Amino acid sequence: MKNFYKSCKLVFLVAVVLLLVTVSTTGCVQIKPSSETGVISQITLSKAVDEKNRPIEPTNVFATDAAGFYVSFMMSGFPVGAKVEVKWIYVGGDPEVEEVTGKNYVAETQNATVEKKGRGYTYTVYAHPGIPGYTWPKGDWKVEISVDGFEKGSATFRVE
Numbered sequence: 001m002k003n004f005y006k007s008c009k010l011v012f013l014v015a016v017v018l019l020l021v022t023v024s025t026t027g028c029v030q031i032k033p034s035s036e037t038g039v040i041s042q043i044t045l046s047k048a049v050d051e052k053n054r055p056i057e058p059t060n061v062f063a064t065d066a067a068g069f070y071v072s073f074m075m076s077g078f079p080v081g082a083k084v085e086v087k088w089i090y091v092g093g094d095p096e097v098e099e100v101t102g103k104n105y106v107a108e109t110q111n112a113t114v115e116k117k118g119r120g121y122t123y124t125v126y127a128h129p130g131i132p133g134y135t136w137p138k139g140d141w142k143v144e145i146s147v148d149g150f151e152k153g154s155a156t157f158r159v160e
Helices: 002-026 095-101
Strands: 039-049 055-058 068-076 083-092 105-113 119-127 139-147 150-159
Touching: 039 139, 039 150, 068 083, 068 139, 068 150, 083 095, 105 119
Parallel strands: none
Antiparallel strands: 039 055, 039 068, 068 119, 083 105, 083 139, 139 150
16 A cells, blocks of 8 residues: 555656656747737827937827928837838818718828837828928827727827
């Protein structure tokens, strides 16, 4: 009977050790960056950005004669080479403009590529076209950010 208890004790001890080894090694597995699991956060519209691509003068309301709309955001966990797409969308609000464009008109699409791994701010700007007398259409706007086809975030703003 003593040998039976010793055998049970040994089997139990081996099972516990195997469980601990399994738990400790799976906790060490490093997840590779992917466009599906990467995160875009701190999406902020502003009138400008600083030297670290962070927003200056954050706002959700722009004038019709604004020099441009800046959007700054934090990116983390994306692989080098991932394709970033930013869409500037005129949602609507001015019946004369909507007559020409309709609602949810994609006014501009911008593309970029992730150049280094890690975490950091980046930005893009939808700049005034430089046409004399041009003013931005009044109404509601939206900016959508996608990476490799996965929509990662958006923000809304108004032009008045």
